[in-house]
Amino acid sequence: MTDSERLPLRWTLGLKILVALSVIGAVTIVYRFIVGLGPVTNLTDGYTWGFLTAVNKLTQIALAAGGFVMAGVIHIFGGHRLHGVARSAILAAFLGYLLFISALIVDLGRPWNLYWAIVSWNHYSPMFEVAWCVMMYSVVLLLEFTPVILERYRMTRTLKAFHDYVPYLIIAMLTFFTFVMTGSLLWTGAVFALTLLWEVLMRRGIMPRDHQMPLLLIMAGIMFSTLHQSTLGSLFLISDKLSPIWYSPLLPFIFFTSAVMVGPSMVVLERLLTTGIRRREPEIDVISSIARAMPYVIGFYLLVRVADLVFRGVVFEIVGITGQSAWFWLEMHLLVISLALYANLDSLPRKITLLLASLASVLAVVVHRVGVTMIGMSVPEYPRYVPHWLEYVMGIGLLAMGLLAYRLIVHFFPVYPESWSSHSSDQGASPTAALEPAASAVTSAPEV
Amino acid sequence: MSGLSRRDFFRTGGRLAAGLGASTGALTIIAPPTSAKERGTADSEALEQLAEKAAGQAALLYDATLCIGCRACELACNEKNQLGRTDDEIFAGRPAEDARALAPDVWTYVTFHQIEGDPSTASWGKVQCMHCIEPACVSSCPVVALEKTEEGPVIYNQYKCLGCRYCELACPFLVPRFEWETWNPYIRKCDMCYDRQQEGKPPACVEACPTGALLWGTREELLADAKARIEASPRTYVHHVYGEHEAGGTAFLHLAGRPFDELGYRRNLPLESYREYTKQSMLSVPYVLSTLALALGSVAWMVNRTKIGSEHGKSAEAGPAEGEKGGAA
Numbered sequence: 173m174t175d176s177e178r179l180p181l182r183w184t185l186g187l188k189i190l191v192a193l194s195v196i197g198a199v200t201i202v203y204r205f206i207v208g209l210g211p212v213t214n215l216t217d218g219y220t221w222g223f224l225t226a227v228n229k230l231t232q233i234a235l236a237a238g239g240f241v242m243a244g245v246i247h248i249f250g251g252h253r254l255h256g257v258a259r260s261a262i263l264a265a266f267l268g269y270l271l272f273i274s275a276l277i278v279d280l281g282r283p284w285n286l287y288w289a290i291v292s293w294n295h296y297s298p299m300f301e302v303a304w305c306v307m308m309y310s311v312v313l314l315l316e317f318t319p320v321i322l323e324r325y326r327m328t329r330t331l332k333a334f335h336d337y338v339p340y341l342i343i344a345m346l347t348f349f350t351f352v353m354t355g356s357l358l359w360t361g362a363v364f365a366l367t368l369l370w371e372v373l374m375r376r377g378i379m380p381r382d383h384q385m386p387l388l389l390i391m392a393g394i395m396f397s398t399l400h401q402s403t404l405g406s407l408f409l410i411s412d413k414l415s416p417i418w419y420s421p422l423l424p425f426i427f428f429t430s431a432v433m434v435g436p437s438m439v440v441l442e443r444l445l446t447t448g449i450r451r452r453e454p455e456i457d458v459i460s461s462i463a464r465a466m467p468y469v470i471g472f473y474l475l476v477r478v479a480d481l482v483f484r485g486v487v488f489e490i491v492g493i494t495g496q497s498a499w500f501w502l503e504m505h506l507l508v509i510s511l512a513l514y515a516n517l518d519s520l521p522r523k524i525t526l527l528l529a530s531l532a533s534v535l536a537v538v539v540h541r542v543g544v545t546m547i548g549m550s551v552p553e554y555p556r557y558v559p560h561w562l563e564y565v566m567g568i569g570l571l572a573m574g575l576l577a578y579r580l581i582v583h584f585f586p587v588y589p590e591s592w593s594s595h596s597s598d599q600g601a602s603p604t605a606a607l608e609p610a611a612s613a614v615t616s617a618p619e620v
Numbered sequence: 621m622s623g624l625s626r627r628d629f630f631r632t633g634g635r636l637a638a639g640l641g642a643s644t645g646a647l648t649i650i651a652p653p654t655s656a657k658e659r660g661t662a663d664s665e666a667l668e669q670l671a672e673k674a675a676g677q678a679a680l681l682y683d684a685t686l687c688i689g690c691r692a693c694e695l696a697c698n699e700k701n702q703l704g705r706t707d708d709e710i711f712a713g714r715p716a717e718d719a720r721a722l723a724p725d726v727w728t729y730v731t732f733h734q735i736e737g738d739p740s741t742a743s744w745g746k747v748q749c750m751h752c753i754e755p756a757c758v759s760s761c762p763v764v765a766l767e768k769t770e771e772g773p774v775i776y777n778q779y780k781c782l783g784c785r786y787c788e789l790a791c792p793f794l795v796p797r798f799e800w801e802t803w804n805p806y807i808r809k810c811d812m813c814y815d816r817q818q819e820g821k822p823p824a825c826v827e828a829c830p831t832g833a834l835l836w837g838t839r840e841e842l843l844a845d846a847k848a849r850i851e852a853s854p855r856t857y858v859h860h861v862y863g864e865h866e867a868g869g870t871a872f873l874h875l876a877g878r879p880f881d882e883l884g885y886r887r888n889l890p891l892e893s894y895r896e897y898t899k900q901s902m903l904s905v906p907y908v909l910s911t912l913a914l915a916l917g918s919v920a921w922m923v924n925r926t927k928i929g930s931e932h933g934k935s936a937e938a939g940p941a942e943g944e945k946g947g948a949a
Contacts, residue, residue: 209805217788280784281798281805282782282806285781289763299761346909359910363906366913387917395908395912399908410790
């Protein structure tokens, strides 16, 4: 297909705004690397993590959870009918991780030393685990997106090699990761044996094989994500500066559950907001089948949060009238609103309800992460942290860069096969026919 | 159509719930045994082990009742570590009671405290790295830039530092300082003159102290000394050696004649090593990995057995794309 047949990339107002925000953000970031973090942030030695950490790192990663949740639902838990949303969810997750890394580079004092995380191991540090999970999962996401690139250039043979060799790469990654985290040969061997077992069973034809995506790749995505999401919560366990409203030994689990909760909402939101790009009405039935699971997921998360507060005996902290308790209630209200809207989908106008419901749960996670990183922290020795306006400029600039990258990638690669095929549906043998079921390119290759 | 999709949904939902349950099981072990709010419930056995570990390590003892606030220790520290402050700056100081006295170029600081209008409560205090036995900063540092040496001092390998500032978030004593005003920042804090100690010399601050308010020795000796002082003059001292058990115990021990919170010391710190708070979470990593590897593989097998099997059969007859299309529509 030539470029002229594709839907043109229109120079819309939205795109102009994104470019403007990106440029302003980029300039500020350059300035930050000249003068240091002090002049462009209000961070102090007491409040050492701020807006970039709360929004561009912690929230960003939670929102990227759509990638592993949808991949798991589709490829492991049998939700094949949702297959149409897998690609965009994976792309969103991948860009989410790239954005996280960008924000990390801006926020770290000495980002050029990042390679030490690979060389110098501290098994006791959650930050060490986070660093490794980010590296590993970014590779996994890139691999999960690779078929799209290979299809774009019709590299069928490479695609077959991809399916043949990626599982071994994954086994190696998981095994090495286990060794890095534990330093124990026993554990390393166990993980190696388990993952190799599945692959052998699949190659022998004893266990069914997923022809769209290597099973081990999906599994690795879920494993790294689970650890990463929960460990971002563990980071705060060592700090004694966090209010009891948020400090809980369950923080890792709460971070993980909230990410699982917000992942599908992000997919719903993305489906609804990209109808313009894709030039078609949102697939309400697919979205609705995701949405129908949401009341249970949000309900479970709410239950965990409330039970956590009750069992730790901090109910009185949240009924006091303080900024912190108000912030907590804001989150609870957003969750309840989201739950109520998702649960009453049938009796309300669909599109707007879905939009508001998904937006509410996304915001609830933003509020939670900001609560943990900024609102809940108190170091009485230091003046309260309020972000510098340039922190917003950098954070929002980075987000704009991410959205811009997303817009360009969906233009040049078949993330949304439907928007690619609309102009060439008459050419039966065009590559777009192969794009619709992602599997066909692979399955048409002779079986091993 | 809608009935079918609903059934499909519930089937998927049920599997999702089962999967969530499995990962929940794996994840609950992430939770550490005690919350930070149950502090003071110290495990005395663990504390003894920590004390034993540190018994022969280098330590410092500060006796606030002997301190005359002459700032000789600060001058010596400034000179030895080439922190670049002038003597005038040091003597002008900051508001002496400011608990934020430490800075990238201030690694030790003598504070002054008194209850307003009551000069009899006047006392000096000292802010400096506590060199914990199991430091939160060392536990949190992802690249071992901060390191607890065999000899006792907590040192900083600046060539490894990422500047993530997690050590600042973790430190219960608010000690590490970050250089905010430069593009090439480091973390700065006292290293107990590790290089001098290697040569057998005491830290600069101890050597400079004219009254013996600062002492250098092994932790065991100094702890015994501190307790003996309290016993010898029980009316002079608060009956508490700050640092004996705080945050699992520190190598910098403090004695004072006024309650420590009056002197700006952080109070009610947990009596266990901060490493314990994230330890469980880190130990659970291989359990989560192997549980998930087992569970996800099994679920994928069970769930996809019929589906992919039938698709496989179909694709053999009707061509590859057909089977999947039928499933997806």
